[in-house]
Amino acid sequence: MKLNFRPNFEKGLILKQYMLEALRDYPESYIELLYSNMGDGIITGLEISVVGESIFCIKPGIVKNQDKVYIFQGRTNLEFSEGERYVYLKIKEEKQIDGIKYKMDIIQTEQETEEFLEIFRYIKNAKMKEYTNINELFLENRPTNRIDTSYSKQSIEGGNTVRKEYFILYARKIIEKPNATIRDVAFAYECMNGIYNIEILKSYFETEQLDNETIFQLMKKRLSELELTLEKKEVQMPEKSKTRKTIIS
Structure with missing residues (x-):
C-alpha cells in the first residue's frame, strides 16, 4: 500500500528528507493524475x-x-x-x-x-x-499573413483535436444559419463553452477519425449542407398569389 504524506512546516521542526520528497512528489502526482486521460x-x-x-x-x-x-x-x-x-x-x-x-x-x-x-x-x-472566418480554412489556397494554429493540437479528454478558436468560428457560422437543427445549435453552444471530451466530437460528426484535417472537412461539409438546404428552400417557396378584388356596385 502506498501512503500519501503531506509535510507540516512549523517553526522548530527539523527538515527531513521524506518531507522534501513529499513536497516534490505530491504536486507532480496530482498533475499527472489530473491530466492522465487527456491526449497529447x-x-x-x-x-x-x-x-x-x-x-x-x-x-x-x-x-x-x-x-x-x-x-x-x-x-x-x-x-x-x-x-x-x-x-x-x-x-x-x-x-x-x-x-x-x-x-x-x-x-x-x-x-x-x-x-x-x-x-x-x-x-x-x-x-x-x-483567422476571423472559418471559411478561409476551407480554401485550397489559404490566405497568407495568418497566425495558423490549424495544425496544432488541443489536448482534451480522450484524445486531441483542433484548437478551440476554430470551434468558436464554426459555432458562429452555425448560429447564423436559420435552418440549423437543434443538434447543430446545441453543438455550437458547446463549442463556445469549450470542447473538453472527444466523445462529443464523435457523436456530432459521427466518426471515429478525428485528426485536424478530417475535422475541418466535416465542418465544411456540414456548413455546405445547411447552405444548400437553405437555397433549395428559398427556390421552392411559392409566390403568394394576389387576391382578386371584388367590386360590388
Whole structure:
C-alpha cells in the first residue's frame, strides 16, 4: 500500500528528507493524475498575439507531450521572419546528478517536423492577423499573413483535436444559419463553452477519425449542407398569389 504524506512546516521542526520528497512528489502526482486521460497537445495557454509590427508574443501554458505533462512558464517574444515558418515548443530532458532538468524553448524553422510540438505556422509578406472566418480554412489556397494554429493540437479528454478558436468560428457560422437543427445549435453552444471530451466530437460528426484535417472537412461539409438546404428552400417557396378584388356596385 502506498501512503500519501503531506509535510507540516512549523517553526522548530527539523527538515527531513521524506518531507522534501513529499513536497516534490505530491504536486507532480496530482498533475499527472489530473491530466492522465487527456491526449497529447496543448492543454491550456500558449496563446499568440502580435506586438507592434514585427513581434509574436507567446504566453505561458500547459502541454502534454508523449504522455508527460509540462508547464511552460516563460512568456516569449519571437521576431517575425519573411516567408514560410513553423513555430514549435522544443522540450529537452537533461539528466543530472541531482535530478532531471527540463529545458523548454520556442523555436521557429523553415522546415516542417514532427519531432517537436507545433504551436503555429505562418507565411508573412504583409501585416499578420488571426483567422476571423472559418471559411478561409476551407480554401485550397489559404490566405497568407495568418497566425495558423490549424495544425496544432488541443489536448482534451480522450484524445486531441483542433484548437478551440476554430470551434468558436464554426459555432458562429452555425448560429447564423436559420435552418440549423437543434443538434447543430446545441453543438455550437458547446463549442463556445469549450470542447473538453472527444466523445462529443464523435457523436456530432459521427466518426471515429478525428485528426485536424478530417475535422475541418466535416465542418465544411456540414456548413455546405445547411447552405444548400437553405437555397433549395428559398427556390421552392411559392409566390403568394394576389387576391382578386371584388367590386360590388
